[in-house]
Amino acid sequence: MGRAPCCDKNGLKKGPWTTEEDAMLVNYIQKHGPGNWRNLPKNAGLQRCGKSCRLRWTNYLRPDIKRGRFSFEEEExxxxxxxxxxxxxxxxxxxxxxRTDNExxxxxxxxxRKRLLRMGIDPVTHAPRIDLLDLSSILSSYVCNNPAAALLNLSNLLNSTHQQQPLVNPEMLRLATSLLSIKQANPEMCSQNYNLHQNQISNSQEQNNQVLPPLQSNDQFQNLIQGGDFSADMAKHLMQQINVEGFSPNMTNLSCPLSQENIVPPNLSADHHQTAVSQANYVPCSTTSGNPGPDFPENSYFQSFNYNKNHDFSFDSVMSTPYSSPTPLNSSGTYINSSTEDEKESYCSSWLKFEIPESTLDISDIM
DNA sequence: AAACGCCGCAACCGCCGAGGT
DNA sequence: AACCTCGGCGGTTGCGGCGTT
Structure with a gap:
């Protein structure tokens, strides 16, 4: 037999509270204090169950409740x-x-949650999820203006081996197909040897140590996809076929959020986590316009992403960031006070795009 | 102007643990 | 030990506002 309801619901009002009900509840609690919620409605003359009264008080009527928009710092x-x-x-x-838990x-x-999803971050694990990322935006922003960077981005993504989750999904394949089409439409563009990051290329080739036969045609690629046998390595091979010589699987340029497990030992207490979480979970990318990047608040969550004014987002440097850093949880520094949701979103999205700084990619050499 | 769909938020629901008897 | 009450928690629902067609 289930537990009896907290109160007799017959004749009790449900739904939104009226101002009169609020006033009755507030008056009663001001005189008698909160508590004994079971008897409170009867004593206060309210046709509500005690639970409803308690929730109304704790979530809305309590005098110490802060109303209004969440600040950037609170969101952080x-x-x-x-x-x-x-x-x-x-x-x-x-x-x-x-702030209440309900709020x-x-x-x-x-x-x-929605913002993290749009930025390709799993809101549950706070880990990157390529399959959540808006790849179409990447494609549109790069293929139109900077196809070389788009290819490099893809190369980076496809060569990411530190992710536990598969990076190659149908969306990625569709993107690759599009790039292949671009190559066919603009063979002169893609046939250039961009001659960039040569050292890293050779390094990556040594690391990959794989020799796959060349794809002979677009049909072969399509068959590969349709057959369903398409691993990350195959995707990498595809990128080589698209002729991205000069583009390296440069891990140090791939901005990569770190999972919690990477930075916090599981046996740490919540208080230790509080310190640990001050460290990077997400690594920002620079913008493609030569913008040195957002000025994150000093000691802020975003500042701790190890952003480097020289556009050097080193994966290694992030990995080595000690989780015991004394970065305070609550920033005491100034912070950008975005007044609108859009501003806040664009601000956030600017540091989490999988983008390649132009400072490491001379476009004039390409075009 | 009306219909429709989307979104945000207040409120509800069911479950659980602590504490008292 | 068993039962009950209370308070708290997280998930879900539904209503009202708002924008779009």
Whole structure:
């Protein structure tokens, strides 16, 4: 037999609270204090169950509740805490004065979660998910203006071996197909030897140590895809076939979020995690316009991404970042106070695109 | 102007653990 | 030990506002 309901629901009102009900509840609690929720509605003259009263008080009427938009700093903190605590909304709320767990939960589900998905980040694990990334935007931004960088991007992505999740998915294959078409349409463009990163090329070739027979035709490629036997190595081979000599599987240029497991030992307590989470989970990319990158708040979550003014986003440097860094959880520095959601989103997305800095790719040599 | 769909948020629901009897 | 109440938590729902067609 199930547990009896918290109260007799017959005759009790449900749904949105009226201002009169709010006033009655507030008046009663001001006189008698919160608690004894079971008897509170009767004593206060409310036709509500105790649970409803408690929720109304804790989530809305409490005087110390902060209303209004979440600040950039608050959002930053939520993402940090969620990366280590998961959906422990009450624990997260405990570190955000004035915010309720319900409010944080709603904000996560309606704003942050969607934004992370758009940026190719799994909102559950906080790990990168290529299959979530908006590849069409990458394609459009690079193939139109900078096909060489697009190819390099793909090369990087396809050569990523540190990911646990498969990087090659139908979307990627579609992208590769498109690039192949571009090559056929513009053979002179793709046949150039861009002669970039030669050292890294040779290194990667040594690492790959694989010799695959050349694909003879687009049909062969299509058959390969349709056959379903298409591994990351095969995809890599495909990129070689598209003629990306000069483009290396340059791991150090691939911005890569780190999973929690990579930076935090599992036996650390939540308090230790609090310190640890101050470190990089995501690694920003520079912009393609020569922009030195966003000025992240000092000691902020984003600042800790190891952004380098010289466009040198070293994967190794991130990996070696100690998780015991004393970076404070709550930034005391100034921060960009984006006033709108769009501003905030564009601000965030600018540091998480899989983009290649033009400073390492002289376009004039290509064109 | 009306219909429709989307989105955000307040509120509800079911479950659980702690504590008292 | 068993039962009950209370408070808390996370997931889900549904309503109202808003934009689009």
């Amino acid at each position: 903190t939520i993402i940090q805490l969620h990366s280590i605590l998961g959906n422990k909304w009450s624990a997260i709320a405990a570190r955000l004065p004035g 944080i939960k709603n904000y996560w589900n309606t704003h942050i």
